[in-house]
Amino acid sequence: MANMSLKKVAMPEQDPNVRNKNFEEVALGYTKEMAMEEAARCLNCKNKPCVGGCPVNVPIPAFIEKVAAGDFEGAYEVITTENALPAICGRVCPQENQCEGKCVRGIKGEPVGIGRMERFVADWHMANAKETEVNIEKNGMKVAVVGCGPAGITCAGELIKKGYDVTVFEALHKPGGVLSYGIPEFRLPKDLVAKEIESVQKLGVDIETNVIVGRSITIDELMEDGYKAVFVGSGAGLPRFLNIPGENHLGVYSANEFLTRVNLMKGYKFPECPTPVKVGKKVAVVGAGNVAMDAARTAKRLGAEEVYIVYRRSEEEAPARLEELHHAKEEGIIFKFLNNPAAIKADENGWVSSMEVIKQELGEPDASGRRSPQPIEGSNYDLDVDTVIIAIGQSPNPLIRHTTPGLDTQKWGGIIVNEETMETSKDGVYAGGDTVTGAATVILAMGAGKKAAAAIDQKLQGK
């Protein structure tokens, strides 16, 4: 008998006023009982709209059925037929726009908590599963993967299972890409990222850190070295700035710099870890995507008294996941919607002293389909802040396109691919993830990595 409750089984969370002072995970995860109770809300409907909403097509009702029956390892096996990183996706996917957004139960009441169950199943597996030997028959061909983020890891994981020798080249000293340097510990614990990466390494994937493709070695050199195909999943690492006066003042960070200092370099443990991060008393984060929420909530945890989100559109247009917006509000982040920064002002020593902001009103929809903000003349005011974090997006790093002849790219830098196969204009070179789409989501990047792996296999096997 289905559980007909209109609401999801509530997710236990740390109290907002406790958690906004620590870096422990915010959402604590379901218990066995909660997961089984939530699983009973799934109607196992015929046309499974949720599966179509998932970029990697996880057989959602099939795994939920196993959860409902208490067969959590079985559920894990079902998920991992399609998704190599369930513990991560269960935490960071924008489910409301994907699987859960399509759920029939969402028409009246809340959709089934698919993300929460996915997370539970992955965590249960990590805590309880026994190691299993995997025997993969090697086919003697080697493939290179550029970038050890979600797209690269997924592509590597798929290819190794098909018998290829796979080497992933990572520019930083630690694998994981945005999962390591970008998303904070309280949203995605780093030991969990490590375990997911380790599971791919156990299948035989080699990860070479400290290799910057485009500098340490080029794609052409990889091909000469005998790699039959190269997958580029180098992400969107180049931070955008506002191009307003004062952006080089002391106390202005890109979100990338701020989050990298805290996450990758463990700035929150300074001086035990020697990379410092300076957070003032009053912080303005510009932008309202997931990265902006991460930066704001991190600043709060590092001791900032007032943290503002300054966004030129309204809440409706904010690109962050609903849960992130909700968590940020609970934690005391102050939202300044319809406010656009005009200039950053500094004191006599060059440190940020305030940010000049112009209030906005919404006009006609723009190219993105969102109503475009228009400045309200004469509404300028100074927001009293001493730190500004710019979180208005990233573009692909130009290193690879500058050093790879024959690789066609968009004007804004994205690599152009055939969307069916992820093939680029250069023979044997595939690409996917943020380097193709511009900053998007972990799961979309994983979907692209998977698609490319299938296409690479087809090409190399002459299918």
Add this chain to the structure above:
Amino acid sequence: MQIPCIIKRRYFKKEVYVVYKIVKKQTLNQAVELMEIHAPYVARKCEPGQFIIIRVDEDGERVPLTIADYDREKETVTIIYQVVGYTTELLSKKAEGDYVQDFVGPLGQPAPLHKCDRVIGVAGGVGAAPLYPQLRKLAKMGVPVDVIIGGKSAEFVILKELFEEFCDNVYIATDDGSLGTKGFVTTVLEDQIKAGVKYDEVIAIGPLIMMKNVVKITKEYDIPTMVSLNPIMIDGTGMCGGCRVNIGGETKFACVDGPDFDGFKVNFDECMQRQGMFREEEHECRIGRGM
């Protein structure tokens, strides 16, 4: 939690694990040391002007250092560093035969060196290190080169003998007059120009204030001048944007657009201000970790 270090580092074309071994260590003076480190990926491709990022130990800072020399055969890269802060002190504790955690590069653009009639290099302190491969390459290209090396006192003048191998003239300036001219490198430079020596280009590498003062003079005589900037950065690949510098009113990232820039266009005052962003923390880190 740490991501475990079971990461393979297998070098291009060879089944050799890359570990960054210190194959040579040398003390140049009481504050400056030289290390030659086995780093095949960097040694194979690097060019004068480029830099590397080093991390001494797990959890360590990422510190950019300009490449002082390289040996493609031995697959080693030489760095010369001043022991000034927490991380360089930690590095200084390492001995020959030890390893560093991470060593990545080459980063940045190679220096834009081109053929001309005469170039003079101006080095302040440890700036002589990155200047050395640039002038040597110019000399190999057949360009006559001179150099001015500056330091607090005789002891702080480094690489003099190495420059003498290919420079027509090696001038020295020390603050206390213990070697060469008593005074600044800028004084020596201006004397040469006034004496009628024709330079097509000046390459100045050293403290920001020195480079700023060199540019003040070369602007006056209209001699194109390249400077090398070394701002605070984390990744060195264009990701953090911490190294942004103002070049002719435009924001550039020193890590990907530089580190060498047209000295006439650099906003040195802003560079100096940004350099000090974490000064208090540098201090606190040393106290916090008992150094």
